[in-house]
Amino acid sequence: MKLKNALVAVSALVSVGATAAYAETLTIATVNNGDMIRMQGLTDDFTAKTGHEVEWVTLEENVLRQRVTQDIATKGGQFDIMTIGMYEAPIWAANDWLVALDDLSEDYDVDDILPAMRDGLSYDGTLFAAPFYGESSMIMYRTDLMEEAGLEMPEAPTWDFVKDAAIAMTDRENEIYGACLRGKAGWGENMAFLTAMSNSFGARWFDEEWNAQFDSDAWNQTLTFYLDLMEQAGPPGASTNGFNENLALFQQGKCGMWIDATVAASFVTNPEDSTVADSVGFALAPDAGMGPRGNWLWAWALAIPAGTEKEAAAKEFIEWSTSKDYIELVAENEGWANVPPGARTSLYENPNYADIPFAQMTLESINSADPLNPTVDPVPYQGVQFVAIPEFAGIATQVGQEFSAALAGQQSAEDALAKAQVLTTEEMEAAGY
Amino acid sequence: MATQHSRSAARIMMAPAVILLLGWMLIPLTMTVVFSFKKYLPMRGGDLGWVGFENYARFVTSSSFWPAVATTLIVVGGVLLITVILGVLLALLLDQPMWGQGIVRLLVISPFFVMPTVSALVWKNMFMDPVNGIFAHLWKFFGAQPIEWLSNASVTSIVMIVSWQWLPFATLILLTAIQSLDSEQLEAAEMDGAKAVSRFGYIILPHLARAITIVVLIQTIFLLSIFAEIFVTTQGSFGTRTLTYLIYQRVLESQNVGLGSAGGVYAIILANIVALFLMRIVGKNLDT
Amino acid sequence: MGRSVTTQRKAFNTLFAWGIGLLIFFPILWTILTSFKTEATAIADPPVIFFFDWTVENYVVVQERSNYLRFLWNSVIIAGGSTVLGIIIAVPAAWSMAFVPSRRTKDILLWMLSTKMLPAVGVLYPIYLIFIKLGILDTRIGLVVVMMFINLPIIVWMLYTYFREIPGEILEAARMDGASLRAEIIHVLTPMAIPGIASTVLLNFILAWNEAFWTLNLTAAKAAPLTAFIASYSSPEGLFYAKLSAASVMAIAPILVMGWFSQKQLVRGLTFGAVK
Numbered sequence: 001m002k003l004k005n006a007l008v009a010v011s012a013l014v015s016v017g018a019t020a021a022y023a024e025t026l027t028i029a030t031v032n033n034g035d036m037i038r039m040q041g042l043t044d045d046f047t048a049k050t051g052h053e054v055e056w057v058t059l060e061e062n063v064l065r066q067r068v069t070q071d072i073a074t075k076g077g078q079f080d081i082m083t084i085g086m087y088e089a090p091i092w093a094a095n096d097w098l099v100a101l102d103d104l105s106e107d108y109d110v111d112d113i114l115p116a117m118r119d120g121l122s123y124d125g126t127l128f129a130a131p132f133y134g135e136s137s138m139i140m141y142r143t144d145l146m147e148e149a150g151l152e153m154p155e156a157p158t159w160d161f162v163k164d165a166a167i168a169m170t171d172r173e174n175e176i177y178g179a180c181l182r183g184k185a186g187w188g189e190n191m192a193f194l195t196a197m198s199n200s201f202g203a204r205w206f207d208e209e210w211n212a213q214f215d216s217d218a219w220n221q222t223l224t225f226y227l228d229l230m231e232q233a234g235p236p237g238a239s240t241n242g243f244n245e246n247l248a249l250f251q252q253g254k255c256g257m258w259i260d261a262t263v264a265a266s267f268v269t270n271p272e273d274s275t276v277a278d279s280v281g282f283a284l285a286p287d288a289g290m291g292p293r294g295n296w297l298w299a300w301a302l303a304i305p306a307g308t309e310k311e312a313a314a315k316e317f318i319e320w321s322t323s324k325d326y327i328e329l330v331a332e333n334e335g336w337a338n339v340p341p342g343a344r345t346s347l348y349e350n351p352n353y354a355d356i357p358f359a360q361m362t363l364e365s366i367n368s369a370d371p372l373n374p375t376v377d378p379v380p381y382q383g384v385q386f387v388a389i390p391e392f393a394g395i396a397t398q399v400g401q402e403f404s405a406a407l408a409g410q411q412s413a414e415d416a417l418a419k420a421q422v423l424t425t426e427e428m429e430a431a432g433y
Numbered sequence: 434m435a436t437q438h439s440r441s442a443a444r445i446m447m448a449p450a451v452i453l454l455l456g457w458m459l460i461p462l463t464m465t466v467v468f469s470f471k472k473y474l475p476m477r478g479g480d481l482g483w484v485g486f487e488n489y490a491r492f493v494t495s496s497s498f499w500p501a502v503a504t505t506l507i508v509v510g511g512v513l514l515i516t517v518i519l520g521v522l523l524a525l526l527l528d529q530p531m532w533g534q535g536i537v538r539l540l541v542i543s544p545f546f547v548m549p550t551v552s553a554l555v556w557k558n559m560f561m562d563p564v565n566g567i568f569a570h571l572w573k574f575f576g577a578q579p580i581e582w583l584s585n586a587s588v589t590s591i592v593m594i595v596s597w598q599w600l601p602f603a604t605l606i607l608l609t610a611i612q613s614l615d616s617e618q619l620e621a622a623e624m625d626g627a628k629a630v631s632r633f634g635y636i637i638l639p640h641l642a643r644a645i646t647i648v649v650l651i652q653t654i655f656l657l658s659i660f661a662e663i664f665v666t667t668q669g670s671f672g673t674r675t676l677t678y679l680i681y682q683r684v685l686e687s688q689n690v691g692l693g694s695a696g697g698v699y700a701i702i703l704a705n706i707v708a709l710f711l712m713r714i715v716g717k718n719l720d721t
Numbered sequence: 722m723g724r725s726v727t728t729q730r731k732a733f734n735t736l737f738a739w740g741i742g743l744l745i746f747f748p749i750l751w752t753i754l755t756s757f758k759t760e761a762t763a764i765a766d767p768p769v770i771f772f773f774d775w776t777v778e779n780y781v782v783v784q785e786r787s788n789y790l791r792f793l794w795n796s797v798i799i800a801g802g803s804t805v806l807g808i809i810i811a812v813p814a815a816w817s818m819a820f821v822p823s824r825r826t827k828d829i830l831l832w833m834l835s836t837k838m839l840p841a842v843g844v845l846y847p848i849y850l851i852f853i854k855l856g857i858l859d860t861r862i863g864l865v866v867v868m869m870f871i872n873l874p875i876i877v878w879m880l881y882t883y884f885r886e887i888p889g890e891i892l893e894a895a896r897m898d899g900a901s902l903r904a905e906i907i908h909v910l911t912p913m914a915i916p917g918i919a920s921t922v923l924l925n926f927i928l929a930w931n932e933a934f935w936t937l938n939l940t941a942a943k944a945a946p947l948t949a950f951i952a953s954y955s956s957p958e959g960l961f962y963a964k965l966s967a968a969s970v971m972a973i974a975p976i977l978v979m980g981w982f983s984q985k986q987l988v989r990g991l992t993f994g995a996v997k
Contacts, residue, residue, distance in 0.1 A: 027942045032957045037786065055942035058787070058953040062668070063937065066685050070938065073475035073688065074846070076853050078941040091476060175564075185670040237563030239584040239671075244956050249564065251960065252764065264958075273760070273959050390476030394687025398497070401670035408584035408671060422496055430491055430692060431474065442902055443817030450814035450877055451829065457870040458836045464847035523741065530726050531735040538988075539981050540742035543749055546980040548931035550951050551969045555752050558962060565764045565962070567751065574767070600745070602991075609992050647993045651875075654837045661933045665955065681842040690846050697843020704838035712831045 023051040024313040030056065030083040031064045031300065034267065035133050035340045038330060039321055045329060046320045052313045061188070065393075072097050072305055079305060080314045084129055085188075086120040086299050086371075087386045087393070093123035099304040099311055101127045101318065108319050112344050116366055117299045129301035130322040133263060134342030136365035137196060137295045139283040140250065140268055141257040142276060145169045145176065159200070159225060159286040159294070162257065166233035169256030178233030180255035181226070184242035185404035187396030192296055192385040193259070194403060195396075198222040200287045200294040202376040205387050205424075210380060210433045212424035214399075214417045223403065223413045230407060239408035251275060259285055261298070262365055265358035266337050282361040284368070290376050296385035297369035299343070342366055391431045398423050462701070468694035476688045488695035497679055502703070504588065505675040509656045511592040512599060513649055519596075520603030520648065521641065525633075527604070528611050545601040553665035556594045557583060561666075587671035594662050599655075603648045610644035611637065650711050657704055676700050749977075756780070756966035763962040779967035787950055789971055796946035796975075798861050799936065800929035803868035804876075804922050810869075811876040812918075816906060818877075819884035820892060830881065833874040841934045852939060859941040867939065868929045876925055882993055883917025884910070916989060923980075923987045930976050947972040 030036045036058065043054045057079070059067060068082045072092060084092070092098050104110050110118075110127065117131040139157065146153055149168035154161070166178030182193040195205070203218035213219060230238050233256070235249055243260060247267055250258045251274040258264070271277040285295035302321060304314045320326060324346055330339045336352050341362055347353055348363045374384045381387040386396070399420040406416035469488050472481040492498060527538060544552065560566050561582035569579035582590045614637065622632050660677055663669060669678045680700060684693030726734075743750075755763050757775045783789065818826045848867070849858075857863030887910065895909045911918075933948040940949055954961065954968040980987065 029941070032953045032955075034958045037957070040786065057942050057945070057949075059949070060952050060955040060957075062664070063952045063955075067938065067941075069688065070685065070845070070849060071941075074849050074853060076849065076858055078859055095476065095478070185668060235564065236579060237581040237584065239581070240563075240667075242956075244958055244961075245562075247958060248764070248960055254564070267959055390474070390688055394682060394689070397668070397682070397686055401668075401674075404584070404670050405672075408581065410585070410671065419496070426491075426495055427687065430687075430689060431477070432472075439821050439902075440823075443821035443823075446813035446817045447829075450810050450833075450873065453810065454833055454836055454870070454873060457873075458839065460851065461844035461847040462839070464850070465844055468846065526734070526738050526741065529734040529738070530731050531738050532731070533735065533739065537738045537742040539984060540746040542980070542984055542988075543746050543977060546927060546931075546977045547749065547973050548933060548948060548951070548976075550933045550948060550955075551973055552748070554951070554955055554965060555748055555969060558965065559751060559755065560748065565766075567768065570766065570768055597745070597748070605988055605991050606993070609988065644992075650834075651993060654834060657838055658840055660842065677840050677842055680840060684842060684846065694843065694846070697840055700840040700843055701838070704840070705835060708831070708835045708838055 022313075023053065024310045025053040025055060026080045026310055026313055026317055027055045027057060027078065028081040028083075028302075028317070029064060029068050029079045030058055031061050032058050033061075033300070035263070036083065036300075038334060038338065039132070039326075042326075042329060042333070046317060049320065050313070050316050052316065054317070062186075075307060077305070077307060080308045080310045081302050081304055081317060083132070083300055084303050085301065086297065087188075087383065087388060089121045089129045089301060089303065090123045090382065090388050091390050092303070093126070093128040097306055098128040099306055099308070099314075101130055101304075101315070104130075104315070104319060108323060109346075112324070112346050114343060114345055114366060116297055116369060116371075117343055120297060120371055121299060121301050129299075129303035130318045131299040131301045131343040132322055133340035134297075134299040134366060135261045135263045136297055136342070136362065136369050137193070137260055137285050138262050138265075138361055138365045139257055139259050139285060140265060141165075141281050141283065142169070142253075142255070142279055143281040144276075144279040145256045146281070153281060153283050156284045156293075157286050159288050162259075162286045163225070163229050163233075166229060166257055170233040175254050176256060177235040177249075177254060178256040179229055180235055180241070180246045180249050180258040181230060181238070182242055182246065182260065183230065183234075183238040183404055183407045184240050184245070185397065185400040186242065187386065187393045187400060189242040189400065190404055190407075191396040191400040192298075194222065194226065194400075196285070196296040196385040197226065197294040199292045199375040199384065200285075200290065201225070202288075202290045202292075204375045204377055204379050206380060208378060208380050210428060212421050212428065214421040214424065219417055220413065223406065223417060227406060227413055239404045259294070262358065262362040263341060265362065266341070269337065269357065280357075282358050284361070284365060292370075292375055293368055295365050295369055297366065297371055298385070389431075391427055395424050395427045398427075465694045465697050468690050469698050471691045473691040473694070474689055484691065488691045489698070492683075492692055492695045492699060497674060500672065501674050501676045501679040504672060505657070505677070505703075507588060508592055508595070508659070508673075508675060509653060511588075512595045512656055513652060515592065515596040516599045516603040516652065517645055517648060519600055520607045521638075521645075523600070523604045524607035524611050525637075527608055541604055542601045544597050545599075545605075547598065549598065549659070549661040550665060552598055553594055553662045556590075556597070557666045561590055583667050584671050587667050587673045591662055591666065591673050594666070595656065595659060599652055602652070606644050606648050607641060610641050614640050646714055653707060653711060657707065676703065749973075752966045752969050755963055756970045758963050758966075760960040760963045763966070764960065779963045780971070783954070783964060783967050783971065787953060789950065792945060792947045792950040793971075793975065795861060795940075795944055796930055796948075799864045799868055799944070799946055800926045802861070802865035803872065803929050804925045806865060806869045807873050807876045807925060808880075808918065808922060811873060811880050812906070812911075815877050815880035815884050816910065818881050819887075820889060830878060833877055837871070837874050845938060848935075849939070858939060859944050861944045864936060864939060864944055864946075867935050868932060871932065871935070872925045872928055875928070876921055879921040879924065879993060880914070880917065883914055883921075886917075887913050916986065919983075919986045920989060920991060923983050924991065927976060927980065 040056050047053055071078045117134045121127060121129045141153055151165050169178040182190045184190055201218050201222045203222050204213050207213055246258055247264055249255050250268050253276045268274050268280050269277050285293045287293045302318050327339045327347060337356055353359055369384050371382050371384050386392055402416040402419045405411050406413055470483055472484045560568055563569050563579050563581045572579040580586060622636055658677055663673055663678050667673045680693050680696040683689050683696055756779055758773055759776060762769055762773045852858045852863055895905050936946050936948045951968060951972050954965050
C-alpha cells in the first residue's frame with residue numbers, strides 16, 4: 001500500500017516535471033455566450049498542452065457582471081481569470097486591479113490584434129485584457145422579405161431607408177415584424193443600441209463639462225425616431241427584448257431587419273438553429289447623414305485580477321484561448337463560421353475565412369467605430385455605446401428603464417428624456433462631478 | 434414552577450442562539466452604518482472619508498425613493514392579499530371530502546419547493562413571453578391581442594409569480610387550522626340552519642384568525658426581501674423597483690456603497706416599522 | 722368526520738379540486754414536458770403538449786456542460802449542514818423558552834424573527850469583506866454558517882411552538898425521578914418532539930436549498946450549489962427553452978421528490994403554533 005502510494009507520488013512528480021511547470025487549477029469566470037461555451041468544451045486541449053486544470057464558473061451576463069465586479073472591488077480573489085468587456089477594462093486598469101499583459105510571448109503576436117480592439121482594452125497604452133472575440137453592430141436582414149417589398153438594401157443605408165423598409169416588410173397577420181431592435185432595459189442592452197444610434201443623430205451623453213445632454217434636440221430626435229419605428233414595425237413586447245430575445249425571433253423568421261451585434265451573424269446563418277439561414281443579408285448600421293454611423297464597438301476579453309497567485313498559469317491560458325492556434329482549433333472542430341470573430345487581423349486575411357458571408361461586413365463595421373470620437377461634437381469620455389466612467393453602468397441602466405417604459409407606451413419620449421436628465425444629473429452629483 | 438437553578442440553566446441554553454444572532458445582526462449592521470456615513474466608491478479608490486448625513490439625504494431625495502417604497506408595499510400587500518384569500522378558499526375546498534385528496538394536496542403544495550430563480554425564469558419565458566409564452570398562445574387562441582405581461586402589467590406579473598410560490602404555504606397552514614376545527618360545532622350550526630356563508634363568517638373565519646396572522650407574519654418577513662423574482666424578470670424596470678432592488682442598484686450597479694448602505698439603513702427601519710406593527714397584532718393573537 | 726355527503730357532491734368536489742390542483746401544478750408540469758422537447762418543438766406555435774418526439778438530449782447537453790453532481794452535492798451539504806447546525810443551536814434555546822419562560826421570552830423570539838428582515842443586498846459588502854478576512858469565500862463551511870444564521874430564527878420559533886405543546890407535567894415527573902437536565906432533554910423531551918423537529922428540519926432544508934442570493938454571491942466554483950448551476954442557463958444566446966427546462970428540472974427535482982415523500986411530516990408540523 002505504502003509502496004503504491006510512493007509510486008503514484010513519484011510518477012506524479014515525473015509528469016509534473018515533464019510539463020516543466022506546476023500544474024495549477026485555474027478558476028475562470030465567464031459569460032454563457034455560445035463562443036465561451038465552445039471554449040469550455042475545448043478546455044481539454046489546454047490541459048493537455050500545459051497540465052493546468054480549469055474550473056469554469058459560467059454565469060448569465062448580469063450575474064457575471066455583478067459577481068466579478070463585487071469580487072474585484074473587494075479584492076476577494078475568487079477568480080484567476082475574469083471575462084470582462086471593453087467598458088470595464090480601462091476603469092479597472094486605472095484602479096490597478098488588473099495584471100498588465102505586456103509580456104506576452106512572441107508566438108502570440110500581440111500586434112495581430114485588431115487596432116480598434118487593442119485600443120479599447122488598453123489603458124495608458126498598455127494592454128490589460130486580451131480580446132476573446134470582438135464585435136460591432138450591423139444590419140442583418142431577410143433578403144427574401146426585402147425582395148418581396150420591392151426594395152434593395154444599399155451597403156450603407158440611412159435611417160430613413162431603414163424605417164421605410166421596415167414598415168414595408170411588416171406583416172403583423174403573419175407575425176413578421178420589420179424592425180427587431182433592443183428594448184430591454186440595461187446599459188448593455190437597449191442603451192448600447194440607443195447610445196450608438198444617438199451618435200449617428202449627433203447626440204452625446206455629456207458635454208465637455210460633464211453636463212447631461214438628454215435635454216438636447218439630438219436626443220429627442222433619436223428617441224422619437226426609435227419609438228416611432230418600433231411602433232410601426234416592432235414586435236410585440238419589444239420593451240423586454242434584448243439580444244437573446246431578438247435572436248430567437250430572427251431565427252424563427254419573425255424579423256425583417258435586426259440591427260445588433262455582428263457576432264449574431266454566425267447564429268442566424270447556422271442552418272441548425274435558424275429557419276432562415278440561407279436568406280440573410282448584411283449591411284452597415286444606418287446613419288443620418290451626419291458622419292457617424294449607429295454602430296458600436298465591443299469586445300469580450302480575458303483579464304487577470306491583480307494579486308492572483310496563479311498569474312503565470314493564467315497568462316498561459318490567455319495565450320492559449322486568444323491565440324491564432326485556438327482559432328484554428330475551433331475551425332477544425334466546428335467549422336470556420338464558428339470561430340471567435342473580430343479579434344485578430346490575421347483571421348480576416350485567412351482565405352478560409354474569406355468565404356464567410358459576414359466576414360467583411362463585420363470587419364468594416366469594427367473599423368468604422370471610433371471610441372475616441374464617437375459622435376459629431378467633442379466629448380470628454382471614451383467609448384462608442386458607453387461612457388467609460390465607473391458610474392455609467394448604474395446611470396445607463398436607470399436611463400434605459402425610462403426609455404424602455406417609453407417604448408412600452410407608459411410615458412412619452414419627452415417625459416422619459418426629462419427623467420433621464422434628472423436622474424443622470426443626480427447620480428453625477430452623487431459621484432462628485 | 435421554575436427553580437432558580439433551571440432559570441440560570443435556561444439562560445445558558447439560550448445564550449448560544451442569542452449571542453450568535455446578535456453577532457450576525459450587529460457586525461454587518463455596524464459596518465453598514467459606518468459605510469453609510471462615508472463617501473465609499475470602490476471604483477474610485479474606495480473609502481473617501483466621512484460625509485455626515487449626505488448619503489441619507491441623497492437617498493430619500495432621489496426621484497426613485499418614494500416610488501420604490503410604494504412598489505415594495507404594493508408587492509408585499511398584493512401577495513399577502515392574494516395568498517390569504519385564495520389560501521382560505523383552497524383550504525376550504527381541500528377540506529371537503531373527495532377522491533384522491535392526497536394527490537391534489539401534492540399538486541397544490543408543489544410550487545413551494547421550486548426555487549425562486551427557477552420559477553421566475555419559467556414564468557418569464559414560458560408563460561409571460563409575449564410571442565412564445567403560453568399566455569400569448571392562449572390569448573391568440575381566443576382571438577385577443579396577447580398581453581405584454583412584464584412591461585405593461587409588470588407589478589401584477591411579479592405579484593402573480595410570487596403569489597404562486599407562496600400560495601401553497603398559506604394553504605397548508607390554513608388547511609391545518611381548518612382541520613383542527615371542532616366538527617361538532619359546525620354540525621350544530623348546520624342543524625340550527627345556519628347558512629354556509631354565516632357559518633364561514635361566524636365560526637370558521639374567527640377560528641382562522643390566528644393562522645392568518647401567522648401566514649401574514651412569516652410571509653412578510655420573506656416578501657420584504659424578494660430579489661430573485663425581480664432580478665430575473667424586469668430588473669427593476671416598469672415600476673417594479675422595490676426598496677431592496679433600489680439598494681441593489683445603488684450598491685452594485687452604481688458601485689456607490691455609501692449611498693446604498695444609507696438605503697440599507699432605511700430598509701431596516703422600514704422593516705422594523707412593519708415588524709413592530711405586525712408584532713402588535715401577532716403578540717395579541719399569540720398570547721397563550 | 723361525521724359529515725355525510727352525497728356522491729354527487731363528492732364528485733363535484735373532486736372534479737373542481739383536481740382542476741385547481743392541476744392548474745397550480747401546470748407550470749411545473751409544463752417545464753418537465755418542455756425539457757423533453759427539442760428546442761424547435763419547445764417554441765412551436767401552436768404549442769405541442771404531449772405528442773412530440775421525446776428526447777433526453779437536453780439533459781445530455783446540460784450534463785456535458787456542467788458537472789451536475791457537484792452542484793447537487795454542494796446543495797445537499799449546504800442545506801443539510803446548515804439545518805443540522807441550526808437545530809443543534811436552536812433546541813436548547815427553544816427548550817428554555819418553552820419551559821422556563823420569562824417576561825422577555827416573547828420579545829426575544831420576535832427580535833430573532835426581526836433579524837430576518839435585514840435586507841441582504843444592504844449587507845452584502847460587509848459580509849463579503851468579512852468572508853475575505855476569514856478566508857471562507859467559496860467554501861461550503863462559510864455557506865453552511867450563513868444559511869444557518871438566515872434560518873435560525875425560523876428554526877427557534879418552530880421548535881418553540883412544538884415544545885410548548887408538550888405538557889410540562891411530564892418533565893416535572895422526570896425531574897422527580899432525578900433525571901438530570903441533559904437526560905431530561907435527551908430521553909424525555911426529544912422523543913416527544915421528534916415529529917416537530919422532523920418538520921422543522923424539512924422546512925429549513927427547503928428554505929436553504931432554494932435561497933438564491935447568498936449562495937450565488939458567496940461562491941465561485943468549489944462551493945457553488947444548484948442556484949449557481951441555474952444561473953448559467955438563464956438566458957444564453959439562441960433558443961434555450963428546452964435546455965433551461967432540463968436544467969430547471971434537474972435543480973428542483975430532488976427537493977420536489979423529497980417534499981412529496983415527506984409532505985405528511987411537513988404538513989403536520991407546519992403550523993408555527995397557528996393551531997391551538
